[in-house]
Amino acid sequence: xxxxxxxxxxxxxxxxxxxxxxxxxxxxxxxxxxxxxxxxxxxxxxxxxxxxxxxxxxxxxxxxxxxxxxxxxxxxxxxxxxxxxxxxxxxxxxxxxxxxxxxxxxxxxxxxxxxxxxxxxxxxxxxxxxxxxxxxxxxxxxxxxxxxxxxxxxxxxxxxxxxxxxxxxxxxxxxxxxxxxxxxxxxxxxxxxxxxxxxxxxxxxxxxxxxxxxxxxxxxxxxxxxxxxxxxxxxxxxxxxxxxxxxxxxxx
Amino acid sequence: xxxxxxxxxxxxxxxxxxxxxxxxxxxxxxxxxxxxxxxxxxxxxxxxxxxxxxxxxxxxxxxxxxxxxxxxxxxxxxxxxxxxxxxxxxxxxxxxxxxxxxxxxxxxxxxxxxxxxxxxxxxxxxxxxxxxxxxxxxxxxxxxxxxxxxxxxxxxxxxxxxxxxxxxxxxxxxxxxxxxxxxxxxxxxxxxxxxxxxxxxxxxxxxxxxxxxxxxxxxxxxxxxxxxxxxxxxxxxxxxxxxxxxxxxxxxxxxxxxxxxxxxxxxxxxxxxxxxxxxxxxxxxxxxxxxxxxxxxxxxxxxxxxxxxxxxxxxxxxxxxxxxxxxxxxxxxxxxxxxxxxxxxxxxxxxxxxxxxxxxxxxxxxxxxxxxxxxxxxxxxxxxxxxxxxxxxxxxxxxxxxxxxxxxxxxxxxxxxxxxxxxxxxxxxxxxxxxxxxxxxxxxxxxxxxxxxxxxxxxxxxxxxxxxxxxxxxxxxxxxxxxxxxxxxxxxxxxxxxxxxxxxxxxxxxxxxxxxxxx
Numbered sequence: 001x002x003x004x005x006x007x008x009x010x011x012x013x014x015x016x017x018x019x020x021x022x023x024x025x026x027x028x029x030x031x032x033x034x035x036x037x038x039x040x041x042x043x044x045x046x047x048x049x050x051x052x053x054x055x056x057x058x059x060x061x062x063x064x065x066x067x068x069x070x071x072x073x074x075x076x077x078x079x080x081x082x083x084x085x086x087x088x089x090x091x092x093x094x095x096x097x098x099x100x101x102x103x104x105x106x107x108x109x110x111x112x113x114x115x116x117x118x119x120x121x122x123x124x125x126x127x128x129x130x131x132x133x134x135x136x137x138x139x140x141x142x143x144x145x146x147x148x149x150x151x152x153x154x155x156x157x158x159x160x161x162x163x164x165x166x167x168x169x170x171x172x173x174x175x176x177x178x179x180x181x182x183x184x185x186x187x188x189x190x191x192x193x194x195x196x197x198x199x200x201x202x203x204x205x206x207x208x209x210x211x212x213x214x215x216x217x218x219x220x221x222x223x224x225x226x227x228x229x230x231x232x233x234x235x236x237x238x239x240x241x242x243x244x245x246x247x248x249x250x251x252x
Numbered sequence: 253x254x255x256x257x258x259x260x261x262x263x264x265x266x267x268x269x270x271x272x273x274x275x276x277x278x279x280x281x282x283x284x285x286x287x288x289x290x291x292x293x294x295x296x297x298x299x300x301x302x303x304x305x306x307x308x309x310x311x312x313x314x315x316x317x318x319x320x321x322x323x324x325x326x327x328x329x330x331x332x333x334x335x336x337x338x339x340x341x342x343x344x345x346x347x348x349x350x351x352x353x354x355x356x357x358x359x360x361x362x363x364x365x366x367x368x369x370x371x372x373x374x375x376x377x378x379x380x381x382x383x384x385x386x387x388x389x390x391x392x393x394x395x396x397x398x399x400x401x402x403x404x405x406x407x408x409x410x411x412x413x414x415x416x417x418x419x420x421x422x423x424x425x426x427x428x429x430x431x432x433x434x435x436x437x438x439x440x441x442x443x444x445x446x447x448x449x450x451x452x453x454x455x456x457x458x459x460x461x462x463x464x465x466x467x468x469x470x471x472x473x474x475x476x477x478x479x480x481x482x483x484x485x486x487x488x489x490x491x492x493x494x495x496x497x498x499x500x501x502x503x504x505x506x507x508x509x510x511x512x513x514x515x516x517x518x519x520x521x522x523x524x525x526x527x528x529x530x531x532x533x534x535x536x537x538x539x540x541x542x543x544x545x546x547x548x549x550x551x552x553x554x555x556x557x558x559x560x561x562x563x564x565x566x567x568x569x570x571x572x573x574x575x576x577x578x579x580x581x582x583x584x585x586x587x588x589x590x591x592x593x594x595x596x597x598x599x600x601x602x603x604x605x606x607x608x609x610x611x612x613x614x615x616x617x618x619x620x621x622x623x624x625x626x627x628x629x630x631x632x633x634x635x636x637x638x639x640x641x642x643x644x645x646x647x648x649x650x651x652x653x654x655x656x657x658x659x660x661x662x663x664x665x666x667x668x669x670x671x672x673x674x675x676x677x678x679x680x681x682x683x684x685x686x687x688x689x690x691x692x693x694x695x696x697x698x699x700x701x702x703x704x705x706x707x708x709x710x711x712x713x714x715x716x717x718x719x720x721x722x723x724x725x726x727x728x729x730x731x732x733x734x735x736x737x738x739x740x741x742x743x744x745x746x747x748x749x750x751x752x753x754x755x756x757x758x759x760x761x762x763x764x765x766x767x768x769x770x771x
Contacts (some may be wrong), residue, residue, distance in 0.1 A: 045407075051371050077373030088368030092386045102372050148368075 002064050002079070002191045003029045004050060009059035010215070011045055015235045019045045021215035022059065027208055029064075032192040034202035034223070035211035038240070043195040046212070047161050050193065063074040063143035063159070067117070078102065080159040081190075089136040089143040095147050096132040102154045118152040121186060142173035149181070153188075160190045165200065178205060181225065199238055203227060203246030213237060255435045262436070267419070270440055272335075273417035273721025276410060276447070277403040280339045284346030284399055289392060291347070292354025293380070302355060309348040313442070317341065317409040318532065325539040332545040333528055333536065338407065345406055346399030353395030379637070389459050397452035404445040408437065410718065412502065413530030414540075418444070422462070423502050423530055430744065461658045481747070496711070496718060497535050499546030500529040505595065505679055508737050509550040512729070513705060513722065519756065519763040520721040529748075534559050534631070541585060541708060548707035548722065552595055556580070556706070558636050563610035569594075569700035576704075586712055588705040589726035593734050595701045597632070598678040598690040599642075600666060602678040606689040613692040617673060618646045626650045627671035629646040629659030637699050645697045663688065668686075679731055681738030703729070719761075727728035728759060 005026035011019050020042045027033035035043040048054040049061045052068055060067045068076055089098050099120055103113045121128040124146040136144060145165060152160060166174045182205060185192065196202045196228075202209055203223035210220040211234055219226050219234045226234070259266055295302040315323070320341045324331035330340040361384060369383045385392075411419030421737070496517060500510030510529040517525050528546050531537050538560050540546045552667070553572045557563045561579045566572040577587040599614050611617055620714025632638040633656055642648060655671060662674040667686040676683065678701075683690065705722050712719045737751045756763060 031609070051369065053371060074373040074375070077371055078372075082368060082371035084368060086364065088362075088364040090365060090369070090383065105372065105378065106375065148734055 003027065004033070004159065004191060004193065005062040005065075006046065006049075007062065008047060009046070009049060009056045009061060011042070011049065018215050019094050020049075020056075023212075023215060023217060024059075025140075025194065025210045025217045025220050027191060029191050030189040031207040032190075032194060032205060033208045033210060034194045034206035035210055035212055036196055036199055036202050038197065038237075041212040042215040043197075043212055044163055047163055047193055047195050049193055050159070050161055051077050051082060078106065078155060079157045080161050081149075081154075081157045083145075083152045083160065083162040083165045085164045086141070087136070087148030087151075089144055089147060089151070091132050091136050093136075095126075095131065095134050095136070095139070096128070098136065098147060099150045099154055106155055106204060116154060120154060123153070124150045125180060140173075141169050142177055145169065145177060147185075148182075153184075156188075158191060163193065163195045164197075165194070166198075167197075172230050174201075181205070182235075196242045199227075211237065255432055255439065258432055258436045263701055266418075266436065266440065266564030269325055269416060269418050269420055269437070270444070272415075273404070273407055273419075273441070273444065276335060276338055276342065276407045276415060276417055277444075280407075281346055281396060281400045281403055284343045284350055285392075285396055286477065287343065288347045288350030288395070288399075289354050292351045292392075293358065293384075295351065296355045306348070306351060306355070309351045312344040313348045317345075317406050318412065320344065321409075321532070321536070323414045325536060326543065328543070332543050333413040333415075333531055333540040334372055334545060335410075335415045337413055338410035338417075341410070342403050342406055346403055346743050347403075349398035350392065350395040353391045353398075353472055354388060357391030358384055360391070361387045365728075384555050390456050393452060393456040393459055397449060397456065400452060400597065401445050401449045404448055406439060408441050413536060414499070414528035415597075420530055423532075425508075425565070426502075426658060431740075433744075450734060466653050481624070495526075496523055496548070496715065497526040497528055497546045499531055499549035501531045501534060501537055501549075502532055503677070504681060504738050504741050505677065506550065507748040508734075508741060509591075511704035511748045511753065512725065513548060513550065515749070515752050515756055516725055516760070516763060517718055517721045520724065521715070521717045523715070523718070541706065542583065545706060545735070548705055548718070549709040550591065550703050551706050552566060552701035553590075554596070554637060554701040555558065555635075556704075559631070565641070567696060567699050569702060571701050573702065573704070580706055584709050586707050586709045586719075588707060588722050589731040590702040590704045591725055592727040593679065593703055593729055593731040595677055595679045595703055595731075595734070596693070597638075597675045597691070597697045597701070598683070599662075599679070600674050600676045600683065601671075601672065601687045602666060603687040604691045605672065606691075611689070611691060613694040614642075614646050614648075614697075615694055617691055618648050621648050621650055624650055624672035625652055625670075626654040626661045626673045627657050627665045628654050628675050629662060630656055632675045637697075642697055644676075645695050679734040679738055681735060681740070681742035684739055685743055703734075724760060724763060729755075733759075 003026065006023045009020055023042070023046060024031070037043055045054060048107060050068065052073060055069070063071065063076065065244065067134060090101070096117055099117050100113050102200065103116055120130060125145060131139070131143065139147065145151070158217060166177055166244045169177065194202065194206060197221050206223055208221065209223040209226050210217045211226065212218070218237070258468055291305055295305045297365050321337060324337045325333065331337045333573055366379065366383060369379050373384065407417050408419030408422055411417055416436040418441040422434050425431065425434030425437065498510050498514040498517070500506040507529045510527060514525040514527055517523060528540070531540060534555055537546070537549050541549065553569070553576050556576045557572055558565060561574060561576070566575065573590070580587050599617065601611060601617060605611060609620060611620070633654065639654060655712060657665060662671070663676060663680065663682045663686055665671045666674045678690065705725070707722070733755065737755060740746045740751050741748050
């Protein structure tokens, strides 16, 4: 069971200004929670508390019902695939070697690594023959992002943490990739936390959505309910988020 | 003789010097890489440490090389004379570029790449091994390249402290006033620098992150560095495995005298003698004798009295000898009987001038000197029995302040008319070949410079046969003998070893080693 819960979590970088201020939200195993909000609302910080790239100042983050600080750090991180904008691929490794990183760290047999890499290429819809030996800088943005997702899924972790995974892509590629990710999710049923400041993207993809403002969740629940019955303040916030970005096609 | 024929004649010697040179630079660069990369990693992790660490490394680089060797001389373990001190100095010089480029390489890594690696559950060690070092490697290699190339240059100066290498030819050429010999060392040194530069440029290109075929290269590079360190260490261990070490300063005469001592000890005791000939000056020899890096060398009484012990000038030879003997005894060294010649300073002018202006004495020269320029070695300008006293005694004045230059360059400067009067060695072989004339010290200004072997007392106690061997040279080398040997070596008819060998064959034939007398 890989549910994730934030229980009154606070975080501050400098000891004074809170980045997260008593955040309380959760997502059940196999569901996707989208964190939306303005830049600086604390979305990325919340995400990094899950795999302990950061540690909460107070409150606790539970993964599978256990405080993340009680987990073995390496086990915790290997249980949570991490996807960031532009993929964060290792520039000195080929696509195949990037994807095979975690299985190799886990000490898998070469034959097993090889078979898994094959599966992952299939999953993200790239040809291993064409792309396996390329270097990250030889790929397009969308291809890089796919490789990043494959790398995060390599040892089949129950959790996927995604920070603006489609942020740097053009609208068409973006739509295509969102579709693919939705297909993957239907098959794999990972527990996903998706950070986005794109409301339509979050609404189309997530089972649950939380609107963050100044380190707190000002609204939380299934996306359609939030969009329908949110308070005036939240509506205004969501509208302003739309205005932040250039107009984009809705995905359906 | 052209450089090429010099190489042909000395190919073994040049080849060996080249190997030693490469070893010095390789060992120093390897060690500087390990230390520098470690410091660079620490500094990149803790930005607050970065500035002070880089400043310390910068300070090392601003120390002039000869001064650096001077600082290292009295230090145990890392200092002294020979390859060890040279490698230490080269390591200190190599640190800055490597620390700098390591920091630059690490700081320049895309933060999202490191974050992704951390989020995968890489341990700090795995992060360093798989991400940080491979990505910073091209930058680090650029620093190693700078360190190695400057190391090839600095290593030529290491010959001054007896570390060997191509600098030996440069120093020998300077003391022989022979540009062919200088070039014989300088050309391969430049070639080596270019080869190292090109080679490491290629390695850097090959390692560029996107061309890299997995991080297997990091262990390979580390292994290569370790191998060079071990090889270098082995070479130096072999070089320092001998029991008796003879030293000498970096003049032709001193090298011949060093050979003379070494061969005398070898012939009469059968011991293996290590030679640290060509050390860069009186104080370096003295410190080396103090620290035990050398066991014996030939000093001159006047030099010991004033330059080493800071005593006032004494003109009585007997009194000078007694004072020096006492001073040496007080510091654990023993003065052995004088070799027989007095190498006083010689005030020299061109033969042409001496003949046309009928100059015989320094007094005569004082009449002409206001129209002249003078050139003196650094030592002569500093020492109490040097220029100041000479000028006062004879009322010497020159058209401009005397030019300070390397002693060995003054002869050629005089012969070619760049200066008109110099202070050279009375036994210099070039005096005759360059048609120079020694002026008579008619007011007896210069103190005696009797050549005397001086040895560590503990060495003489441990190996009495060494004392017996050196005693056989007492009073056997005349000023004429010395001038002839100097002339033969400076004129390149013989190398110093051959000159010493032939002198011993002719004058001390009974030294020849008897089998069974060996230890």
